[in-house]
Amino acid sequence: GQNIDQPTEMTATEGAIVQINCTYQTSGFNGLFWYQQHAGEAPTFLSYNVLDGLEEKGRFSSFLSRSKGYSYLLLKELQMKDSASYLCAVMDSNYQLIWGAGTKLIIKP
């Protein structure tokens, strides 16, 4: 079956760095997405990786290793507003998105 795994919850300190991991097993691969979702709101697109390597966008970076079925989202210089759920999703061979359950990130002062 198809499966996306990511930690349920993580806690980090304001100003620090946190890495949220995502491993996947899907039928085919057409890219991996990271989304941020604040409670009660729709997800916001953060990144899209389809080739191996690191993509950097300001304080957020996303890494992909297709051979390992692994990705991570790296958040630097954490701010209180970064407290949210972070969703990992993989697009399979049918161009359907398979979603992880999300990682709730708690930022403490």
Next chain:
Amino acid sequence: GAVVSQHPSRVICKSGTSVKIECRSLDFQATTMFWYRQFPKKSLMLMATSNEGSKATYEQGVEKDKFLINHASLTLSTLTVTSAHPEDSSFYICSARDRRDTGELFFGEGSRLTVL
């Protein structure tokens, strides 16, 4: 970036009534739109894939007659929850893929349905 507008953002209705939720791509044409349902503290559950000009493809376990999806144009898809019941109360979100298929999905703001 591309914008997807979803309306209404909140709706409260009585049990047995029908509710229509609209999803519009404002500055691009979307050949494919997706409808999701999100339960509290859960990930998004894909309900159906809507393709312009054809019937929607529903995921297993989603009732076609209860959740009517229409994708009449390249910029509009609608989800109608028919004969709503309290268990249908949820957060419904649509997303759209640009017909140029850059890979990115653009999400609507979501609609919170409460059925009394």
